[in-house]
Amino acid sequence: MKVPPYALSLRVADAGRTKVRLWLPMFIVWPLLLALGLLAVIAALLVDLVFLVTARRPRYTAFVVGCLGLAGEARGTEVFVNKESQTVVLTIR
């Protein structure tokens, strides 16, 4: 699993002039996300335990861990949209 995104930047420009420039420090919410992630993993483990008892294939823990891993892989994503004079650039770092 990789380090989750530490920043998200958004830039909205109109006719070459930047109207909105946002830099969201994602690392500030890391502790909160870690706590939520741990809760989700614990809940999934409990569900899988019930599934094991009822002889069904446990998959929820793997799915939750996969979702957390997916967030880490999003780093490097860039979206650039230009329509007429408006431009929107979104970058996940």
Added chain:
Amino acid sequence: MNPERLRILDLLATGKITAEEADRLLDALKPRPGAPNPDENPSQTAPTGLPKFMYVKVISVAGDNVNVKIPLSLVRAGLKLTSLIPPQAMDQINKSMSEHGMSIDLSNLKGEDVEDLITALREMEINVDAKNGDNIRVYCA
């Protein structure tokens, strides 16, 4: 020597592929025009020389442009995640997808297929030139 080039030559030597097929594969290894040059920015390419990103570029004659750069590792993780979706949720996803015209059974996607799919994606290049002059390009680099 590049490990991919070596592998292709090895396949040719063992007779698993023909000289024509080897030529085509070697051609596919050559850098594409317009693709970022790994020498210019080594951080953009994995140490093995394999593509790291998938690019989707839409250029319309009306002047609307879309340029999306997605890490291939994100594509891989997303595809692998589909094989981990619990069956209860999978039925609903498949039903919803078929309602929207995508009759794909995601439960058929296995972990080993994902690796093959990613390998195939790396060699994929889609070029669409619409009648109205719009151009769509999907490639990995």
